[in-house]
Amino acid sequence: MSFELALIGVSVHLLIWEKLPEWGTWFNALLARLPQPLQTLYEQWRCPYCAGFWIALVLHGMTGFWTISALAELPAYWGPAMPFVGWFLDALASAVLIQVGILIVGALRLPAMKSYMMKQDFMRSFKTQNADEGAA
Template sequence: MNFTLALMGLAIYILLWEKLPDWGKWFNWIIDRLPKPLAYLYEAWHCPYCFGFWISLFLHGITGIQTIPDLATMPVYLGVAGVAIGWFLDALATATLIMLGQLLLNAIAVPAIKGHQMTTEFRLSFKNKESN
């Protein structure tokens, strides 16, 4: 199994939905002015699984990388449809990994943020005691 597509897809997902909207008003300005169909897609693909499926198809198409290399050689009796089936199944597997990665990052982030907040509060309370 190759995790390259899943890692690239997860990085793009984080960039588009978690980082760019917070980096300034320019990105949100662009999103607000998208044509209605594109604006809908931006909102609809907020789901890491949905986005993961489409981005993995795109990344596979431009890089040739597959998450499950065995899907590159589908049975001969499937003919040309075998290629499409292989890409589809690989995209589903990659989307699952992207969703799992996003869930894991969220699971780690909440305790990490809470720990950082508690540490900051502790340090501030310690400084307040010293100044009194």
């Protein structure tokens, strides 16, 4: 089992659905100019599993990476459908890993944010304490 495809998929999902909408107005303006069906599709694909499936299909086609390499060598009785079945099953497996990756990132955010806020509060109190001592 290889995790490259899933790691890239998690990165793409985070970029498109979480980071780009926060990085200024250009991405949101671009989304607003899209036809309504594409805007709806963007909103509905926030699900990491659903989007992960399509991301995995595209990434597999672009990179040739397989999450489960055994799916590249399906039995010959599948005939001409063999590559499509392999890609489909691999994308399903990759989507599960992408969803797990997004859940892990989400679970780590709260403790990381609390730690950051505690540090900021400490630094503010330290600056305030030094300013009070300097004034006295």
